[in-house]
Every structure is written in structure tokens, then in C-alpha cells.
Amino acid sequence: MNSGVLLEENMESAIRALLTKVQQTDDKENGKKIEQLLQKMESGSLYIAFCGHFSAGKSSLINKLCGHQLLPSSPIPTSANIVRISSGESGAIVVHRVHEGDLPPKVQKVPLAELAAYCRDGEAIETIELRYPLPFLGDHACLLDTPGIDSTDDAHHLATESALHLADVVFYVMDYNHVQSEINFAFTKKMKEWGKPLYLLINQVDKHRDQELSFADYRTGVAEAFANWHIQPDGILYTSVKAPDHPYSEWAKLDWLLERLIEQHAALSALSLEKSAQHLASMHAAKIAERNDTLKEQLRAQLAADEELESAQLQWLDISESIALAEAKPEELRTALRKDTTVLLDNANITPAVTRDLAQEYLNSRKPGFKVGLFAGAAKTAKEVERRLSALHHDFAGQLATQVERHLQQALQKGMEQAMEMTRTLVSADLIRETIERLHIEVEPEWIASQVNTASGFSGEYTLNYMKQLAAEMKLLYRKRAFELIDELMAMLAAAQGPQLLAMREQLDALNGRLGSLRELERLAAAEAAYAAALAAPLAAVRTPAPRCRTRPPQARPRPAQQQLRRLQLTPQAVRAQRSRLLPPPAAAPRARAQRRSRRAGIALACRARRSG
Template sequence: MMETTVRGMTDALLLTASEMQAAGDSLHEKQVLELNSKLAEGRLTVAFCGHFSAGKSTLVNRLCGAQLLPSSPIPTSANVVAIRGGETAKASVVSIKNGEHVSVDIPLEQLDEYCKDGENIESVSIYYPTERLGNHTVLLDTPGIDSTDDAHRMSTESALHLADVVFYVMDYNHVQSEINFAFAKQLKDWGKPLYFIVNQIDKHRDRELSFEQYRKSVEEAFQAWHLEPAGIVYLSLRQPDHPHQEWEQLELLLSQLAAEKVPLAAYSVDASLRHLVVEHEKWWDMRDEPERERLIAEAGGEEAAAKVKEEMAQLEAEKYRLAAEPDRIRTELRRSVQSLLDNAIITPAPLRDKAHVFLESRKPGFKAGLLFAGAKTAAEQERRLETFRTEFASQVNAAVDWHVKDMLRKAAEKVGYPAERIEPELIASLSWQPEPQWLVESVNTGATFGNEYTMVYTREIAAEVKLIYRKHAFDIIDVLVEFVTAASKTAAEEAAAQLAGLGSQAGALAQLAALAQRAAAHAAQLAAALPPRVQRPALPAPRAA
């Protein structure tokens, strides 16, 4: 399973490096490729960091069993020295000459002299035959984090992306210095497995404070900073037989860590890759910052740019709203008219009774009276028709006509239709009255007259009335929509003119948006390239050998 994890990580590293190269970020591309080389090498990389005076170089020399490092840092531009196990003792120096990398192997004793011209030297690797390192461990010696040389601090931080485990070395008297806490917190946030080494404990004086009390005060200080190292080792390189010396615990700890080199390396490379992606995104932002500032200035400054952006968004939204307004109004008004008509009761029971009386007069063979039957019959038919028509017209007016006209009148006022034209041009066109002939012609003379046909007849004329009002109302709605369309077109042209009036400000904002979009797309590509997050392995704690 771990082999699968490593293979997947290798693919992610190469893909991420390719993305960074395409962006022009050679520094972080190089560091990602270094992670890939480190992963392929298959060794545990242990970095020693701390103050200049903390004794890092002396500690590394003792671990290797030889005087490999001078007491002061080798003056290279990188200022980080990697020590590996090898068959013979030598130093490999990579320098830059005429823009090209040149690697030279030299005897260890010539290293100090060779590195005096440190500006052209990019890296130094030392190889030494020792079981402590073998083919499984690499030690990194870094310059002091308290260096006043920014290049020194940067080289320390840049080298840490290769470290699987960090040992932070502190002077006994400066354990609780703020720079220690700040740097250690940075390592914790990065996700690097971290151990503390308190060196020079021979400076301790029991008459002032017992060693156990001192140890407790150190642990409490780190807890106050929310730092929980995997372990703390106490050393005295000057007094190997010091009673509180924990040299054997350190040696055992390094052996235990080496045994876990594969999962530790996988976790560390994953953490470093994610850290470098974040740093690359910062680099991307810094790269775009001059262009971003220029565009913001072109847009009139950040405050003006924000206002212009808000105004543009409002104008664009208004253009969209205006374009959709005619169809929205047509749909809304038609739906309202249809709902009103569907719920209108045009032929209630009392009116159906009058309709029944009217229909009886239309039966074949209907006669009124004995004398002068023809004239009396016609008069009775006319009387019943007029009675029904009057009641029917009144019901149509109360249930439909008034409500439809009121709805359309309010709709016209709402869309800004000229008030003086509403009644004569719109509402007047909706006037309708049931004509006697229409009521008569609606009768099916072939039907069987009775209560059942009365229900059919009143239902049919009610439906016909609703169709008539629906058609007239929809015609008026179309007139209103034409008016709104013309008004919307004019308003949309005004909005477009306002947008065009923003001129270079709008162009600058569009370019700013494009910058942000490119950054977001690039960040998404990098996020997609990342492998599944590797779980942090359990770390051994220092214990008696």
C-alpha cells in the first residue's frame, strides 16, 4: 500500500512541477523536483536547526563520529550542508559558472578553502563512511535561525522542505527565547515532525533550581505556545558523563526514525508539497500584484473600483431584467386573468331558475293563452328573454366585467401607461353585453328541454362569456406588453450607454476579473494535482537505551 502511495505521490510531484514551470515559477518548481529526487533516493532526511551558538555542527560531527563540519557555517549561498553515508570520505560541491551548474568532488580537508568564494556555490554535500548514516539517513546542517543575514534564514527555511524530521537545537540559557517559539510554531504549522534538543545542560546549577524543575518549566513554556514536540532530548556535548545526559536516547531515537523512513518520507513530502503549493500561490499573487495595482489605479482606485464594479453589476442586472420584463408581465397578467375567470361564478342557482323559465318558452309548440295565441306567445317569449338577459348581464358585470377591468386598469397604471389613454383606449375596448339574439342562438332547439338541459345551457353560455373576456383581456395585455417592450428597450439602451460611459474603468475591471479567474483556475489545477493526504505516522518518543 505504501508503494502505491509513493507512486501516486511521484506522479503528483511531476504534475505540480509542470504546472509551476508553465507559470514561470522556477524556484518552487525546483523545490518540488527536489522532493521527487528525495523520494526516489529513499533515505530519511533529518534537519538540525537552531541558534548559531546552540552547537548544531558539534552535534552533527559527534553523530557522524568525525570532524566533518567546521564550527562556523560554510559560507555558501545555500548555507545548508547535506551529509550522507558513502564508501569514501569526500565533499561534492555544486557551483554556478557562466550560468551553468558545475559539480566537483574534493577531499574533505579542502572544503573550507574551496568554499571561500561562497557566492558561486549552490550546494555542498558531504559523504562519509559511517553506520550512523549508511544508505538510509541524510543529515542537514543549517545556519542559525538568528542570523542577521536574510539569505541565511531563507536558506534554512528553503531546505526544510526536504526534511522528514526536524531536530531543533537550543542553548540551555535561551530555550525560552521568543525566536525559538516562533520558529517552532512555524514548523508545527507546516506539519513537520519536530523534536527539541536542549544542549549545554552542563550550565545548569542545582543550587538555583533542580533539574526536574527546569525540565518542567521548559515543557510548560512550550505548552503555553501550544507546541507539543514529539520529544525533548537533553544533552551536554562538553560533559559526556553528565548525570542528565540523554545521548543514548538520541542515538536510539535516530535508529527508530530510520526504521520508519518510508512512511515518514511519504508524509513529509506530502506536507512539503502542500506547503510549496501555498507558497507558489503567494508567488503568483506577488507576480500579478503590479498589474493588479495598475488596473486598480486605472479604475480610479480601490474604492472607486469597488463602486464601479457594483454599478456595473447593477446595470447588467437591470439590462437582464428589462429584457425579461415584457414576457414576465405577459405571463403574469394572463395567469391572473385566467385565474379570475376560472373562479368567477356567472350562473348561480337563482339565475339558472330564470334561464329555465326562458328555455321553456323556447320549447317547440310553446303557446301562451287561448285567444290571439300567436301574439301572446311572442310577447311572452320576449318578456322571458329580456328578464333572463337583464339578470344574466348583471351577473356577468358583477362576477367578471368589473374585476377584469379593475385588474387591467391597475396593471396599466403600474407599467406607466399614460393615464389619459387608459379608459378610452384600453378599458372601453373591453365593454361587452349579452345580446338577446346571442342568447337565443345559443339554445339547442333539438335538445330535450328540462332541468338537465338548463344546466348544460347555462354552463355553455358561462364558458363562452369567459372565452370572450379572455380574448379581449389578452388583446389589452398585448397592448400593455408592446408599451413595456418599447419602454424597456429605451431603458436598456440607457443602461448600455451608462456601461459604455464607464470606459476604461470597465475595461480595467474586466481585466481584474480575468486575473482573478486565471488565478482561481490555476489554483484549481494545482489542487487537482495533489495526491490523497498522507496520514502522519506514529513518532517514537525518546526513551532510555
């Protein structure tokens, strides 16, 4: 399956899942917008929205783009609702706003001549779908004319807000003289946060006066003003409807840009769908959170009435931290004692040279054919073997007692003393001593004898391996026994902490009762954040690559001579001189070409003469 189709199916599935959750909470406003998104997705249309001041000339600009007086224009706000323009048979469809219940909206067809009255009625009319033969829009693109964002009519704001989720590309239109107004910065910053392509279109550039300010400085000032608000538009264009041929008017660039955007309608629509769904999920989460506003205000009022709230909160934090530290301490000590035990055992030398010599004597007695003297009997030989085993056993057991047991017992004793000091608890000294004294492994002579491999060669190398084997086995047993006793000691410590922890928890419960309002506010905030995250997660898993569109038409590739001139930073006089050297004058060009042909012909004749000679 095509990756683009798969991405579209995944996004549609995620949006439908979002719609289900929104409908379950009876959020009709955002549910309707999500349904509109899905309908737009099925149509495959690209919506290019024009927003801005009511007096910035949006309607006139759109009429100029379309080459026909489709929208009414006048000094007063004309578009009080969304007007959607697409290519098709001439006519208009008016969709009336529904105020009650789930009744279907009233739809009527009107001739273009009567459209002006409907465009001004923002209360009763929701949208106007206008069609006219406009080849440059093709089958997929639509233009959206939105009401002025600075209008005092609330219906105008409602109409603009209700259309932004459908816009795939936004052109924000501003009057030349009112670019640096706060409402422009605030609105464009909000639109940029949606993550959709945003172009700034500064209209009525014919008002510029070079004698007052150079146009280059004006452009720089506009870019810096928006940059100061951390707004990075995808492009800034300058136009004039009144004087389209004005030297600073960029109609050709605007036409070229619209053509490129329409070419990328599929990628732009997919990106817009993702961004709008994410924004609507955020808006829905905020609306659900607003339902708790009354309760949250009551809780905040209760908190404000408690003058000692801050002190109680600090107490709660201190006690909570003390409980956490106390509960974690036994585990920390268990880990530390186990580490100390492992290090001590790894470094313990329980097979010194004396012990290895005794092992060598004992192993020699286990060689086949070993006898004591030439005529000694079996009993005397067996007694000698037993003596040597006893000597090895006695020495090896002594090494374990002095090099392992004593050090481990001292380490556990010291660890418990430090633990009781840090946790301010007390465990019976007799109980600790009795527990630590059980750290003992009895080594039997029979076990030492059973570790001998009678099939070995009983060489010096085997003696070393034999003692390593004995040491490893005993260290393993001691480690296991020490870990068991450490667990017992930590259980004693935890039990001794019981009364102290119980007292602290009782204090905490009392404070929780006093801080109930704060806890409820925290619970509400956590629940709201979790709900918002659950809404956003499926959408975040489906990422749409952002298309790129330049704001300037591609420049013709410079010729080599022009490239060389560009690389040189010369004065105008030097440039003219350099150009005269690089490019011959037009009148001399034919003569230069004739000279080059003559030289090539002469070279060819010389070569033929050389070959014939």
C-alpha cells in the same frame, strides 16, 4: 493495485504536471526544486532536517547521534551549506554551486579529514553528501544539517531555504538560553505552516539551575510561549551534548523518536512530498505575480494622483448596483406575477353548486334512452338536450368571467402599475389595457359536450368528476394564456427601461475610463488568483493521510495495585498506608502464598469427603 502505489502514482503525475507549467514560465528556481522533489521521490529517502541558531549546537548534536565526529564544530558558524548524512561507506561528495547557464554542477570526492573547509564555503559549495556506517539510519533515512538561520551571511539563509522543501521531518534546535527569541517563533511558525512534522529540540539543558527556576515551570513557559504564537509542535525535547546523562536530558527519548520516524519513512515521505509540492506551487504563483510588480506600482501611482478617485469609485458602485437591480426587476416581476396567477387559479371556485346542478341535468339528458315525456319525438328530445347544454354553458362561462378573468386582469393591471413605480418607467396605459383585455378564453358548447364520457354511469360521482375535469382544463388554458401575456408585459417594461439603462451605462463607461488603473489592478489580481488556483487544484485532489508518532516511549502497563493507587487522590502518608494494605511486605509474601495453597487444599479435601459420603 495497492492503494498506496496508486496514491504515489497520482501524486507523481500531479507534480510532473506542475513541473511542466513551471518550466513553461521559465521559473528555473522553483523548477529545480520540483525536480529535486521527484528525484527524492524515486530514491524513497527520508530526510530528517536539523535547523536552528548557528550556536545552538546542531553539528555537535548530530555528531552525538551518529557517535562520531563527522561534522566540524566550533564557536563560529561551521555549516554554510547543506550537509546530508547517510549510512554507507565512509567518504564525502561535494557538489559545487552553478552560477551560469545550464552547466552540470561540479562534483568531487573528498576525505572526511578535509571536510571542514568545504562546510564553511557557502558561496561555492551547494551541498555535501557525507556517508558513514550508521546502522540506525538504515537504507532510507538521511540527516540534514542546515546553516544557522540567524547568521548574517546571506549564503547561509539561501542554503537553509533551499533545503526545506526536501525535509520530511524538521527538528528545530535552540540554545537553552535563547528559546524565546522572535526569530525562533517566526521560523517555526513558517515551518508549521508547511504542514510537516515539527519537533522543538532545546539543547544545552545542562545550563538549567533549579535554584533559579524549577524545570517544570521552565517547560511550561516554553510551551506557553510557542502557543501564544499559535505554534503547536509535534513534540518538545530537551538534550545536552555536554552532559548527556543530565537528569533533564532526554537522549533516550530522542533516540526512540528517531527510530519511530524512520520506521514510518514511507508515510512521512509521501506526506512531505504533498506539502512541499503545494508550497512550491504557491511560491511559483507568487513569483509569477511578482513579474507584474512594476506595472502594478505604475497603476497604483496613477490612482494615488487622482484625488477624487474614492468619489468616482462610489459613483461606479452606485450606478452598477442600479443597473443590476433594473435589469433584474422584469424577471423578478415575471416570477411574482406567475406565482400570483397560479395561486389565484388554484383558489378559484368555478364549479359552485348551481353549476353542478345544471351539469347534472345536462348529463341526465345524455343518458341512453333519454326522452322528453312518454310520446315526445326525437326532435323535441334533441331540443331539450340543447337547452340544458346552453344553460350549463352560459353559467360556466359566467363563472369563468367573474371568478377567473376579472381577477387575473386586475392582478396584471396592479402588477404593472407597481412595476412602473419601482423601475420609474412609463408604459402606455392603452397598450397595457389592450394587452390585459386579451386575457380571455372562449368556451364553446361543443367543447363542453365533447368532454362527456358516454360510457360512464352518469351517477352523482361522475358529475363531480366531470366538473373537476372541465375546471382543470380551463384553468390550464387560462394559466398558459396569462403567462404569455405576462411575458409580453415584461417585454414592454424592459423596452421602456432601455433609455434609462443606456444613460446609466454611458455614465459607467465614463467612470470606467477614469478608473482604468483600478480595473487593471483588479484584472491582474483575478488572473494571479486563477493561476494559483489552477496550480493547486491537481495537488489538492491527491490527499496523503498524516502519520502519527508519539514523542514519548510507551509506558509499561501498570499492575492492578498500581492502577488502584493512581485512581486514589491521597496524601503521601495515606499512599504508603494504602500500599501496605494492597501489597504485602516481601518477607511475608512466601507465607501468604503457603496459606492460600493450604486453604485450597483444605477445600479440595472437603469436596472429596462430601462426594464419598
